[in-house]
Amino acid sequence: MSDLKEKEKNEIQEEESDLIQRLKTPTRRDFLKGLAIGAGGLALAPLLPKGTSEAIDLDYFPMKQVGQGQKVEAGRVVHDYRACTGCQTCELACAMANHKEVNPSKSRIKIYRYEPQVFVGIVCQQCGDRPCVNACPVEPDKDGRRALYEDPKVKCLAVNVARCINCGNCVEACKAKRNANIYLNTKSIPDGYCTLCGGDPQCVKECPQNALMTVPHTTDGMYGAKSADVLAKWAIDTLFGGPKTIVENGIQVLK
Amino acid sequence: MPGGYTGTILEVDLTTRKVTKKKLDMNEAKMFIGGRGLGSKWLYDRTKPGGSPFAPDNPLIFLSGPLNGLPSPSTSRLAIVTKSGSTFPKSNPKTAGMLHTNMGGRFAPEMKFAGYDAIIVTGAASSPVCLVIEDDKVEIKPAEKYWGMGNYQLQSTLDEDFGRRWRSVMIGPAGENIVRYACVTSEIHRACGRGGSGAVMGSKKLKFIIAKGTKPIGIDNPAAWKKANIAAYKNCMAANSGGFGFSDWRRLGTGMVLAGASDWGQEACYNFKEGTYDKIDGMDGETAIRNLWVGNYGCYMCPISCMHRGVVRSGKFAGMTHDGPEYEGVMMGANCGVQDLPGWQANIGAADDYGLCFISMGNVLGFLMECYEKGVITAADLDGIEMKWGDVDAMLAIQKKVAYQEGCGKLIGQNLRTLVAAWGKGCADYAMECKGQGYAAWNIRVGDTHMSYATSNRGADHLTSGNIPTQNLRLMNDALGMCLFPVISGISADNLKDLLNAATGLKLTMDDYWKAAERIYTLERSYNIREGFTRADDDLPKRAWEPLTYGPKAGTKLTPEGFNKELDDYYKTRGWDTKGVPTKARIKELDLTGIA
Numbered sequence: 001m002s003d004l005k006e007k008e009k010n011e012i013q014e015e016e017s018d019l020i021q022r023l024k025t026p027t028r029r030d031f032l033k034g035l036a037i038g039a040g041g042l043a044l045a046p047l048l049p050k051g052t053s054e055a056i057d058l059d060y061f062p063m064k065q066v067g068q069g070q071k072v073e074a075g076r077v078v079h080d081y082r083a084c085t086g087c088q089t090c091e092l093a094c095a096m097a098n099h100k101e102v103n104p105s106k107s108r109i110k111i112y113r114y115e116p117q118v119f120v121g122i123v124c125q126q127c128g129d130r131p132c133v134n135a136c137p138v139e140p141d142k143d144g145r146r147a148l149y150e151d152p153k154v155k156c157l158a159v160n161v162a163r164c165i166n167c168g169n170c171v172e173a174c175k176a177k178r179n180a181n182i183y184l185n186t187k188s189i190p191d192g193y194c195t196l197c198g199g200d201p202q203c204v205k206e207c208p209q210n211a212l213m214t215v216p217h218t219t220d221g222m223y224g225a226k227s228a229d230v231l232a233k234w235a236i237d238t239l240f241g242g243p244k245t246i247v248e249n250g251i252q253v254l255k
Numbered sequence: 256m257p258g259g260y261t262g263t264i265l266e267v268d269l270t271t272r273k274v275t276k277k278k279l280d281m282n283e284a285k286m287f288i289g290g291r292g293l294g295s296k297w298l299y300d301r302t303k304p305g306g307s308p309f310a311p312d313n314p315l316i317f318l319s320g321p322l323n324g325l326p327s328p329s330t331s332r333l334a335i336v337t338k339s340g341s342t343f344p345k346s347n348p349k350t351a352g353m354l355h356t357n358m359g360g361r362f363a364p365e366m367k368f369a370g371y372d373a374i375i376v377t378g379a380a381s382s383p384v385c386l387v388i389e390d391d392k393v394e395i396k397p398a399e400k401y402w403g404m405g406n407y408q409l410q411s412t413l414d415e416d417f418g419r420r421w422r423s424v425m426i427g428p429a430g431e432n433i434v435r436y437a438c439v440t441s442e443i444h445r446a447c448g449r450g451g452s453g454a455v456m457g458s459k460k461l462k463f464i465i466a467k468g469t470k471p472i473g474i475d476n477p478a479a480w481k482k483a484n485i486a487a488y489k490n491c492m493a494a495n496s497g498g499f500g501f502s503d504w505r506r507l508g509t510g511m512v513l514a515g516a517s518d519w520g521q522e523a524c525y526n527f528k529e530g531t532y533d534k535i536d537g538m539d540g541e542t543a544i545r546n547l548w549v550g551n552y553g554c555y556m557c558p559i560s561c562m563h564r565g566v567v568r569s570g571k572f573a574g575m576t577h578d579g580p581e582y583e584g585v586m587m588g589a590n591c592g593v594q595d596l597p598g599w600q601a602n603i604g605a606a607d608d609y610g611l612c613f614i615s616m617g618n619v620l621g622f623l624m625e626c627y628e629k630g631v632i633t634a635a636d637l638d639g640i641e642m643k644w645g646d647v648d649a650m651l652a653i654q655k656k657v658a659y660q661e662g663c664g665k666l667i668g669q670n671l672r673t674l675v676a677a678w679g680k681g682c683a684d685y686a687m688e689c690k691g692q693g694y695a696a697w698n699i700r701v702g703d704t705h706m707s708y709a710t711s712n713r714g715a716d717h718l719t720s721g722n723i724p725t726q727n728l729r730l731m732n733d734a735l736g737m738c739l740f741p742v743i744s745g746i747s748a749d750n751l752k753d754l755l756n757a758a759t760g761l762k763l764t765m766d767d768y769w770k771a772a773e774r775i776y777t778l779e780r781s782y783n784i785r786e787g788f789t790r791a792d793d794d795l796p797k798r799a800w801e802p803l804t805y806g807p808k809a810g811t812k813l814t815p816e817g818f819n820k821e822l823d824d825y826y827k828t829r830g831w832d833t834k835g836v837p838t839k840a841r842i843k844e845l846d847l848t849g850i851a
Contacts, residue, residue: 089558104368112420239549239564245407
């Protein structure tokens with residue numbers, strides 16, 4: 001028992017001496033202006049809260065300290081424009097996980113910037129009625145699958161490249177009815193739809209702003225699959241009460 | 256695929272309207288890294304001393320660094336290097352010093368995804384043009400349609416004409432009209448603010464550059480990258496960094512020191528007369544987060560996202576959205592005696608729209624207010640505008656005249672020294688500038704900001720910092736393309752060196768890293784020496800010797816003797832002679848070939 005108390009005491013002393021150390025170092029204003037503490041030009045030595053290293057799931061880049069290492073239930077990825085800061089970490093997480101490239105243009109989630117400043121995330125919402133699949137003209141095979149179909153396990157879209165006739169009907173259907181996340185790639189195959197990373201969406205894991213979540217299939221994605229312009233209008237109305245900025249010494253409504 | 260760098264640079268000659276692609280010289284990259292470093296080298300090599308910054312032969316260089324675009328905290332920063340629109344030596348007002356300027360946003364990464372490390376723009380177009388970059392396709396196109404637009408209108412028009420995934424840099428009417436402190440902006444609110452790069456761009460009749468890229472950026476050693484990057488994120492996002500850590504940046508941004516700087520006697524108040532603001536209540540970060548802000552936003556790949564978005568809910572400016580206050584906004588706040596938070600933000604918003612550096616514009620506005628108070632000028636000198644302290648409408652009116660170069664705006668849009676020469680009556684005592692460029696929101700007399708202003712290679716600059724190790728640290732950030740704030744929040748230089756090596760395959764030691772910083776700083780100095788700057792230009796304004804009279808630091812002042820000693824020490828540590836000229840031995844030691 002006394003050993004434990006000794007250990008606790010040492011830990012408290014350690015924390016206190018950390019505190020004293022911080023108080024003794026040049027004042028914080030100096031940090032802002034960048035006064036170096038030591039000759040090596042080290043900007044700041046941060047005091048890591050204890051236990052952080054255990055909490056962080058170390059992958060390509062660790063992010064928020066919650067939800068790391070937890071498998072999230074596949075459903076659809078939902079973007080919260082109240083929290084999104086436009087950093088595009090999700091885009092790199094997606095591109096790196098799915099294409100092994102540092103290349104946001106290959107991301108399946110795309111962030112669009114509007115003014116007044118809101119960022120709207122567009123990603124396949126796994127609509128229950130699958131207008132994309134239903135627009136595919138290729139006859140269903142013995143398993144009921146057209147060229148574009150729903151993967152039975154992950155419940156995301158999938159393409160049978162051999163059967164696809166590159167007509168682009170699926171692209172048009174999504175554009176007309178939902179959020180235009182699907183497009184024909186350089187090989188004229190439908191691309192850009194969310195594969196949920198096989199059931200463990202990386203974008204949700206890596207977002208440092210807690211602006212992404214997965215929502216299970218109990219709610220139909222088709223209601224979430226609004227176009228970026230519509231979502232932006234809602235976001236601007238909600239956050240700002242409308243799109244007013246300062247222009248020419250007065251207030252002018254942009255759009 | 257190479258690592259870090261794309262390996263290609265664009266040469267754009269607006270006179271001949273020719274675009275050429277060139278290979279990046281990797282030996283140069285190894286010595287000067289990228290961003291501000293490479294830019295300074297190219298500026299030195301490509302200009303002859305004595306030319307005007309607005310002559311067609313002044314190269315306007317847009318640069319990324321080897322870290323831009325990569326999945327690390329805030330690899331967003333764009334550097335612009337060119338001859339300055341704001342600085343000139345006392346010995347020759349017709350020439351200019353070097354300018355390095357920097358901003359966040361999303362353009363620099365996009366430039367790299369399109370395949371280019373840098374864009375060097377030379378010459379001048381005979382009519383308004385834009386540069387459109389889509390991967391390999393690079394075209395100079397007519398921009399008459401866009402010429403004259405403010406930045407708000409231009410951004411929304413570009414979103415429509417090109418699409419919201421295209422990233423651009425642009426100038427507003429102030430740049431078009433070659434206002435000496437016009438800036439280049441991106442996404443309206445991000446600015447390469449200091450030094451008049453917008454005026455240089457306007458003199459070339461280049462309205463905007465817009466880019467979209469679909470190529471990947473390589474990482475030379477993914478295992479080493481992963482290790483260094485995990486450390487970077489961990490350190491950047493640690494909850495405690497003594498008041499300037501992740502959570503502090505996130506909560507209030509640079510607004511966190513709006514009240515603090517005033518408490519410490521370091522805020523620019525009433526044209527720098529005082530360091531503590533008597534009207535700070537209601538003009539600080541805490542007020543902003545409670546009454547204005549609805550959320551954060553940030554630059555490319557930034558977990559901090561230190562900026563905010565807000566809306567004014569009542570009063571004259573009800574409904575106006577804006578992204579401040581940030582600390583340097585003080586130039587249009589406390590520095591002008593303003594106590595109206597919405598009116599303050601309206602002025603920042605106007606500066607954003609016109610494409611005016613709000614630091615420089617705020618400096619000039621404060622100068623006008625003091626001159627008006629002291630009877631140096633009357634309303635007649637300002638087209639009838641009564642320039643009273645704190646009058647936000649008078650400030651808006653002056654900004655408009657400056658942006659459009661109308662009436663009194665023609666004189667005011669030049670330089671503090673031009674105003675001093677025009678008005679006399681001892682108003683030189685009120686001009687807060689170094690090398691021609693106006694001071695920023697950190698006041699002098701308390702702390703060492705005066706050394707930052709006096710020894711910065713781009714004229715009065717608060718970011719350079721007052722001591723050499725930090726100057727070197729920040730210079731390297733400007734060369735790498737990563738934002739300073741994650742570094743202040745906890746990423747060490749060691750860590751940056753590891754990221755650089757892992758991305759590019761370079762094998763820099765920390766000695767190499769700091770030597771590169773010294774090399775670039777001395778190169779920039781050499782540029783200015785070549786243009787005729789001397790020790791006499793590393794000076795402080797008269798206000799430095801006048802004590803503060805209000806607040807906890809009342810009585811604090813500097814002395815010429817003290818400052819001269821500091822400058823002696825500074826030159827010595829940099830390896831320069833007592834005149835501040837880099838010695839031949841030092842130039843050789845730093846492997847600077849071809850420097851006189």
